[in-house]
Amino acid sequence: xxxxxxxxxxxxxxxxxxxxxxxxxxxxxxxxxxxxxxxxxxxxxxxxxxxxxxxxxxxxxxxxxxxxxxxxxxxxxxxxxxxxxxxxxxxxxxxxxxxxxxxxxxxxxxxxxxxxxxxxxxxxxxxxxxxxxxxxxxxxxxxxxxxxxxxxxxxxxxxxxxxxxxxxxxxxxxxxxxxxxxxxxxxxxxxxxxxxxxxxxxxxxxxxxxxxxxxxxxxxxxxxxxxxxxxxxxxxxxxxxxxxxxxxxxxxxxxxxxxxxxxxxxxxxxxxxxxxxxxxxxxxxxxxxxxxxxxxxxxxxxxxxxxxxxxxxxxxxxxxxxxxxxxxxxxxxxxx
Amino acid sequence: xxxxxxxxxxxxxxxxxxxxxxxxxxxxxxxxxxxxxxxxxxxxxxxxxxxxxxxxxxxxxxxxxxxxxxxxxxxxxxxxxxxxxxxxxxxxxxxxxxxxxxxxxxxxxxxxxxxxxxxxxxxxxxxxxxxxxxxxxxxxxxxxxxxxxxxxxxxxxxxxxxxxxxxxxxxxxxxxxxxxxxxxxxxxxxxxxxxxxxxxxxxxxxxxxxxxxxxxxxxxxxxxxxxxxxxxxxxxxxx
Numbered sequence: 188x189x190x191x192x193x194x195x196x197x198x199x200x201x202x203x204x205x206x207x208x209x210x211x212x213x214x215x216x217x218x219x220x221x222x223x224x225x226x227x228x229x230x231x232x233x234x235x236x237x238x239x240x241x242x243x244x245x246x247x248x249x250x251x252x253x254x255x256x257x258x259x260x261x262x263x264x265x266x267x268x269x270x271x272x273x274x275x276x277x278x279x280x281x282x283x284x285x286x287x288x289x290x291x292x293x294x295x296x297x298x299x300x301x302x303x304x305x306x307x308x309x310x311x312x313x314x315x316x317x318x319x320x321x322x323x324x325x326x327x328x329x330x331x332x333x334x335x336x337x338x339x340x341x342x343x344x345x346x347x348x349x350x351x352x353x354x355x356x357x358x359x360x361x362x363x364x365x366x367x368x369x370x371x372x373x374x375x376x377x378x379x380x381x382x383x384x385x386x387x388x389x390x391x392x393x394x395x396x397x398x399x400x401x402x403x404x405x406x407x408x409x410x411x412x413x414x415x416x417x418x419x420x421x422x423x424x425x426x427x428x429x430x431x432x433x434x435x436x437x438x439x440x441x442x443x444x445x446x447x448x449x450x451x452x453x454x455x456x457x458x459x460x461x462x463x464x465x466x467x468x469x470x471x472x473x474x475x476x477x478x479x480x481x482x483x484x485x486x487x488x489x490x491x492x493x494x495x496x497x498x499x500x501x502x503x504x505x506x507x508x509x510x511x512x513x514x515x516x517x518x519x520x521x522x523x
Numbered sequence: 524x525x526x527x528x529x530x531x532x533x534x535x536x537x538x539x540x541x542x543x544x545x546x547x548x549x550x551x552x553x554x555x556x557x558x559x560x561x562x563x564x565x566x567x568x569x570x571x572x573x574x575x576x577x578x579x580x581x582x583x584x585x586x587x588x589x590x591x592x593x594x595x596x597x598x599x600x601x602x603x604x605x606x607x608x609x610x611x612x613x614x615x616x617x618x619x620x621x622x623x624x625x626x627x628x629x630x631x632x633x634x635x636x637x638x639x640x641x642x643x644x645x646x647x648x649x650x651x652x653x654x655x656x657x658x659x660x661x662x663x664x665x666x667x668x669x670x671x672x673x674x675x676x677x678x679x680x681x682x683x684x685x686x687x688x689x690x691x692x693x694x695x696x697x698x699x700x701x702x703x704x705x706x707x708x709x710x711x712x713x714x715x716x717x718x719x720x721x722x723x724x725x726x727x728x729x730x731x732x733x734x735x736x737x738x739x740x741x742x743x744x745x746x747x748x749x750x751x752x753x754x755x756x757x758x759x760x761x762x
Contacts, residue, residue, distance in 0.1 A: 224562075224564075225562070354589070355590065355591075355592075355633065356633075356635070359633065359634060362698065363695070363696045363698065363707055366696060366698075367695070367696050367727075370727065381562055381563065381564075382563050383563065383564075384563075384700070387698075387699050387700055387701065388698035388699060388700065388705075389698075407699050408699065408721075411701045423701060424701050424702075425567070425700070425701070426567070427564075427567060427568075451701070451702070452702050453702060470574070470575070470578055472574070472595075472596045472597075473595065473614075473615045473616050473619070474592070474595045474596060474615075475595055475615065475616070475619030475620075475631065475632055475678075476619075476632065476678060476679065476680045476718060477680070479596070481571070481575075490571075492702060495616070
């Protein structure tokens, strides 16, 4: 495993700038997730590290070595794509063993067998080693694809939304497994996704990408609690952060220049109305473990989480106040 | 308004499709996973829009989905189907709090209900069961049962960490979600997932004590998969 560093990387395709002056270091053994919508430059970043694209400007280093002249095969990276690409004529075992059989590796048959079985156990596909890869479910195929990257011990794993084609339950299980495998192996891993839950739950650090630019880099807690601007604040949190004009809800101490207030559940306090009500419960989403209260205040709609046993119903008048919310200026930057 | 439809983003296209269904003012809307293709962020927006639309026009709607979150977020009532059979029909709260079967308990909720399997007989009036030598209080049992495979069902948010509890395990992983976090704990009875506030951080391998919220526990017969009758379930019928 190795440290991977991008310095002032830019890449354009014709008129469109896919990556703009990106500087990012993924430390040895670190799990970094790049989060952004489609077209933010996530996949291009991975392809630049893998050597599948050449940067217009800037430098990629892996383990301190400049990769400028290095072909993809010489970079010692393992790539997991969004769409699993297995060899359909081979068994699960053979698919996993394939990367180890490269003549350049010179591993003994015993060593290959040991690694294949170890990784198959990790990704929980060891009961289907003799199955043809075409006889697997989507989730199983993707586990084989991830396993095929894991049998090698490259400098860095590059993963491009590897869980996005799986159903919700399996995705939840694999998130936990992937994070655990990565920390057990001490792997350096760069993972890109548009799913905030994946980013929050797996990353040591999250990089928020927008329009080819790295907007903020930090631990999930930093990004969630201390977003640098409105764009970042809106990327994390469920329900979505409430962005409301200054002055709408009482409480808090907005610094001068505050235009917008960002209020998550933990920034909103609900009290019984008792004649001082300023808001109304519009409707309630009962999600079981918790409820989403949809509130209406002076024509604005807000959503906040509540304990499912909170005794409120649609039409109830309540008093809503702010507690240490986030403040943003007219340019969208955070004010502290 | 005057855009040809291929020029629209995915969400807008789905809005057009919904609008086309609404202008007809039909007696009933039938919707087949209309939000299945949207990405996560936009998905939440559309779930809210659809429910708010329903709050305004009150049209009878039958909506099918494999996404339990959509069902919980939008439905007045949910029918949970399994191999062509309705396993349970009720409000989202009923289904979540009093699942009629292990299938329902596992399908609804994210993460799903945890099961602790054990073998025991049951008598009416029992207020606790013994799982791996740990006595766990639960809602009063209303049914007799010969010794059989049972499963204690506990929702992630009904597990609390308490160092003095005898039920112990080691932390397998923690998933930070902002307001709260999901902590997976390896126990003698398998992996249990707890939903707890995000303010405490956990180390992998750390030993923790687990306390279950007795009033909210379900009990299942593993052979039939059905819930065992208890005061938790009968309250439901009367109230």
